[in-house]
Amino acid sequence: MGNDHSHAPAGAVHTRRIAIALAITATIFGAEVFGAIITGSLALLIDAAHMLTDVFGLTMALVAARLMSRPTSAKRTWGFARAEVLAALGQATVLLAVGLFVFVEGIQRLFAPPEIASGELIIFGIIGLVANVASIAVLAGGRSANFNLRAAFLEVVNDALGSVAVIISAVVISLTGFYRADSIVAMLIGALIIPRTLKLLKETISVLLETTPTGLDLDDVRAHILGLPHVVAVHDLHASQVATNLPVISAHVVVDEKCFRDGTAPAVLDDLQKCVATHFPVSIEHSTFQLEPASHAEHEDAVHT
């Protein structure tokens, strides 16, 4: 969920690099919040909020990997897999709140632009840029060419662009006294962040609502299951996602009575599990199928499709 460049599993080799990048980013986040307060710059504030997504993404890569590998327990039969999703929801909410604040405040400031301490603003902008470049250098060294590389690169460039925009607005302000530049830049950065935040919010909420994983059509799954040998009916078909990479499915499958006598039931089970693991765009490794004779469904009190 979180940031694109947090997806790669934090192997032992990468952990140190991620920790260093996190330390840099967290420090800069603090510096930028402080800077936003003393300079009165809205652009710096939204850039700091953006930085927060990086702090979050890197923390996830560092902590979540460890947390999620902790064994499951009787209290948490899914382990900590969901923590990632809830944390992403929190992050998206904070970003959205800051984004909205920046727009409301930015529009007001366009009418009555307050003074911005542009000298200090340049310094904070440069600090942000240098830190971004340093993070790129640290992370890039540890990355082999993989799926996430392009997305991660874009994300990091995006961050650096924010800092560049802050510097440009600070220069414009110090040269021309055009204080509105700060609000304009802030809203531009906001316009870049908000659509992605809304997407993240939508994704996390849909996981938390136990929505069927994207790319999985339950009608299709039902048709596949009904197409398997010996299967008579399917009911109580449920699919959801515990976390980004943990889709789960469960179903009650009514099979021929004779399967329970001639020993073909286990083979049907194998077919079912192979079907959901291989036939669909979303591969489901964690499936639970209750095979039942037709006589069972009759006295189940909660049958539905």
Next chain:
Amino acid sequence: MARSEQHSHGSHDHASATTNRSRLGWAIAIVATVLIVEIVGAVATGSLALLADAGHMASDLIGLIVALVATIVAARPATERHSFGFQRVEVFAALFNGLLLIGVAAFVAIEGVSRLITPDDVQIPPVPLLVVAAIGLIANFAALMLLRGGASSSLNMRGAYLEVFGDLLGSATVIVASLVILFTGFAPADAIASLVIAAMIIPRAVSLLRDVIRVLLQQTPVETDVAEIRSHILAEEGVVDVHDVHVWAVTTGKNIFSAHVVVEPAVFERGDSGRLLDRLSMCLSAHFDVRHSTFQIEPAEHAQHEEHLHP
């Protein structure tokens, strides 16, 4: 799940959902009326106290409306996209109300502390304050009585109840504070009262949020003992092992269970797995509060080629 309940527990669940909805509807009507009266009063008299209380009422109203919308959405039947139905929406409403409560309480506490440190020059006129608080008290008490019956039925209703409860406490402490100010002239009473409200609301809101987060994190419901369920399953004849046991709740009280049960080859040979399934389902629904269960009964050799095994 939603549809299934209409079969089994239909009449009961349906009735309680409808009552909860009408409870919320009436509570909203009361709070909205008082809110309008207070705004009109604030404009007419220029009273800040009235306006502040109207602010409280507004947050209350938002919380109650969110709760009402959630109960309506939650009643929708399950679809292919939402195979567990929409009851989880109520948990989100409770999350919203929990956060709203903490936000309001924190704001009140900060205000209280800052007024204790630097007392307002503006003297709060105690008599109008007393009148406002009394109106609020009566309205909130009526709303609270309406909601109390439903408070234990869902996290959502508990959240709505707490919203109103917070306001009731607010009105009550304000009355005490204005009486103290009226008779003793002890001005800090008002600020102290706000701290008392915060101290009473925050623990309740935190406990609500803890329950909400437990549901959202797919944790085992508090009253369910997984170890005991495992031992019950293992005690059934022919069962060798049990793995991938998962218990979670769509919303509080709507528990979902799944497990893979490894059995002796003889169970399949005898054609007994259907009967074992009956016994397992019966055991679970009889001994534990589980609405929906899925048992995968498998021979020992199946478990060996499953990708990931865990207890």
